[in-house]
Amino acid sequence: MEKQPRLLASQLFLKNSVFEVLLNGVLLTWKEIPANKKVVSGSIHHPIKGGTSHSVSVSEILAVRELDVGGGTNDDGRWQKMPQKLTEAYPYAFTVSYVERARQHRWRCSDVTFHCSDGVLRQQWIQTIREQLTALTSRPKHLLVYINPYGGKQQGECIYEQKVAPLFACASISTDVIVTEHANHARDHLKTEAELKKYDGVVCVGGDGMFSEIVHGLVSRTQRDNGVDQNSPEEKLVPCSLRIGIIPAGSTDCICYATVGINDPVTSALHVIVGDSQPMDVCSVHHNNTFLRYSISLLGYGFYGDVLADSERKRWMGPARYDFSGFKTFLTHHHYEGAVSFLPATDILGTPRDKTRCRAGYVGTVSLPEQYEVGWGVVRGKFLAINAASMSCACPRSPMGLSPAAHLADGTTDLILVRKCSRFNFLRHLLRHTSKDDQFDMTFVEVHRVRRFRFTPRHCQNDSELDLRENGKQLFSQICRDHPACSCSPAYSSWNCDGEILPHAAIEVGVHCQLIKLFARGIEEQPLFEDLANPQCAL
Ligand SMILES: CCCCCCCCCCCCC/C=C/[C@@H](O)[C@H](CO)NC(=O)CCCCCCCCCCCCCCC
Ligand SMILES: Nc1ncnc2c1ncn2[C@@H]1O[C@H](COP(=O)(O)OP(=O)(O)OP(=O)(O)O)[C@@H](O)[C@H]1O
Ligand SMILES: [Ca+2]
Known part of the structure; x- marks a missing residue:
């Protein structure tokens, strides 16, 4: 039989007041007792109205430790002189460190120190809290x-x-x-x-x-x-x-x-x-039946590939290199031709255009065996960017991310195809990543939630021998030597795979549902x- 967690309830001294402190296996709560309702010692079992109250989930308690008193430290670490009478009445102290939520999803470690009237009671509190922590x-x-x-x-x-x-x-x-x-x-x-x-x-x-x-x-x-x-x-x-x-x-x-x-x-x-x-999906990237890399966040060809390739040469600039290379790549405005084929995820409820967001407690759709028999789709054309976001890719630059409705653990990736368009329109699209506006609501952008996809660059329908680092550069310089003043794009971009450049443009990608945990x-x-x-x- 499962052991029931011990219940503890005592009146303990905290700062300048007496609190009713309760531990029930799930929560530690402390509630101020108004001055006229104080009980001198021992447990109380009736609810008390009024006064400040706090509650901490046991699962968010970090530790509990004894504290020597004669005075004590304040919650913010400063020395605090306690009223003589109360210190004498409650000389045995213990401190509980716990998680406190602050602004914008920040967590902080907070301390609260309780003072007991006797050493046995203090030991009982410390031991019981420790038992409950050990059970986690x-x-x-x-x-x-x-x-x-x-x-x-x-x-x-x-x-x-x-x-x-x-x-x-x-x-x-x-x-x-x-x-x-x-x-x-x-x-x-x-x-x-x-x-x-x-x-x-x-x-x-x-x-x-x-x-x-x-x-x-x-x-x-x-x-x-x-x-x-x-x-x-x-x-x-x-x-x-x-x-x-x-x-x-x-x-x-x-x-x-x-x-x-x-x-x-x-x-x-x-x-x-x-x-x-938190379970998470991982994409595997292959070229001609050879494993290349795994991707967890972004696989980006075209814009994000070019930003990365340029920024790698500017590592010395630190994080600002991405803005510099981003600006430069935006001005360069290259597009790339190719075919994207993909297997849509038909057995899930959500779509990339949903207003819902992946939030704590969301249980990802685990891969189901019975997919609808929907075949592969193919999109051919000239693209400024081909992005596969397996998660939202939210970051300080783009708080909603590349695909705001993407889920962390649903076994799919959101394939975002940005077709060739004017610089002005591409800028509008990019700008929408910084606000709540829908970056997919544009005629030159389409988005599909997929389980697998392939990309084949146009100039290389047989990419088997191609090593981008060598042949890609040659091909580009050849084209541009032929058209010195033209604004034509190189034949190939590179894939940015979570911040690493892949050596091939032709790739095959599959999502592995919940392969890792964070x-x-x-x-x-x-x-x-x-x-x-x-x-x-x-x-
Ligand atoms: C006008 C402002 C538009 C801002 C648009 C911002 C969209 C940003 C979306 C960022 C998505 C990051 C996805 C994460 C990828 C990581 O696995 C990878 C490894 O850390 N990071 C990068 O590749 C690093 C990629 C960093 C990309 C930065 C791109 C910056 C674009 C700046 C464009 C400026 C145009 C200005 C024209 C006047
Ligand atoms: N001791 C090291 N010396 C040089 N490079 C290292 C060392 N340890 C790790 N690396 C490499 O440094 C690269 C960048 O590291 P990291 O991801 O920590 O920072 P970053 O690139 O500044 O951040 P981000 O990836 O978020 O853009 C990684 O690809 C990693 O392989
Ligand atoms: Ca996903």
Whole structure:
């Protein structure tokens, strides 16, 4: 039989007042007792009206610890002198650290210190809270942490040491930390060496590129351990068991932003500590039955491919390189010819044009065996951009993202085709990414929710021998030498695969539903914050 959580109710002293404190296995609540209703000691069992009240879910308590008194520390860490009489009456203190919601999906760690009249009561409280925390089996105890010291503004190590490590220590999480020494260090370590059995999760401190390394390491390792061949595009991949945490310290941080709602290191660390779990889709990208890469956020050909290719040469500029290259690519206004064929997702309810958003608690449609018999669709033409967004791709540049209604874990990707149009119209389309306006409501844009797709560039219907880095450039320079003053576009762009350039233009993509899990819960609805942030809220 399941053990019932112990119920505790006491009158405890907090700041300058007496509170009725209650722990019921789900919630810890404390409610101020108006001065005229105070009971001197022991438990009370009747509801008390009036006074401020607070409530914290046990699942969002980080830790509880004893505190020596004679005075005490305030919630904001300042020394607080307590009234002599009350300190004498309640000399035994304990502090509870818990998650508090702040603005714009930010989480913060807050402390509340309760004072008890005797040591036995204090022990009872500490022990009971600890028992209830131990019963939360989804919380990680031992983590493997990779820090990219060169991501984003090169603050990775500092962010981890100052903001994250103290929180992990407070929550009694032990860590093995590796500061990477070169690109693909984390990927290769995970793929071949790391003793994964020792850990409850992997944390990366860096940007989307660093996260991508972790995904490649973990997914490849899992397939190898299970004898699955990644080179076969049709193969069903085995999901990874370890969850991944992202401490954002990169330039775009779109995976973190779209799964948590903000790119904030403390918020992400707290999601790891409370043991959140968010499944996510992963796209596999193949060329001629050879595995190229996995994509979790954006696969972009044309505009986003060209922005990335240009920005890679400007890494020294830091995150601003994307704006610089974005502006330059916008002015260049190249279009690319080719054919996109895709398998529409017919067995799901949503569409990319929905007004609904993927939010915390959304249960993704798990792949269903009975798809309607709808064949592949084909779209041919000249495109400014071909984007596949497997999730919204919300980021600080575009708070709603490339595909605002995309879901994190529904086994589909939103294929966005932007046909050749004027610069003015393309600018209108881009601008809509920065507001709530519908970027798909334009004649030259179409969007399909798909399970698989292929792209074949026009100039290379047989792309088997093509290596873009070599032949692509030659072809472009050839064309432009022939038309020195023309504004013709090169034959090929490159694919931007989560911030990495792919070596081929002709690719085949399949979505693997819920292949990985993150220490996140999806974006919480804002009203939840409004209620909980209000200190006067009713219990
Ligand atoms: C006029 C303002 C329009 C703003 C439109 C902004 C749309 C931004 C949508 C961003 C989507 C990011 C998707 C995430 C991709 C990541 O896996 C990847 C790795 O981190 N990041 C990038 O590839 C980094 C890609 C970064 C792309 C930045 C593009 C900036 C475009 C600026 C265009 C300026 C035109 C101005 C004309 C006057
Ligand atoms: N020690 C290292 N030295 C050089 N490169 C590294 C090192 N560790 C990781 N990398 C590589 O750095 C690249 C960029 O890292 P990261 O994603 O952390 O930052 P970013 O590119 O600034 O951010 P974003 O990906 O969000 O745009 C990654 O592709 C990763 O492979
Ligand atoms: Ca998806």
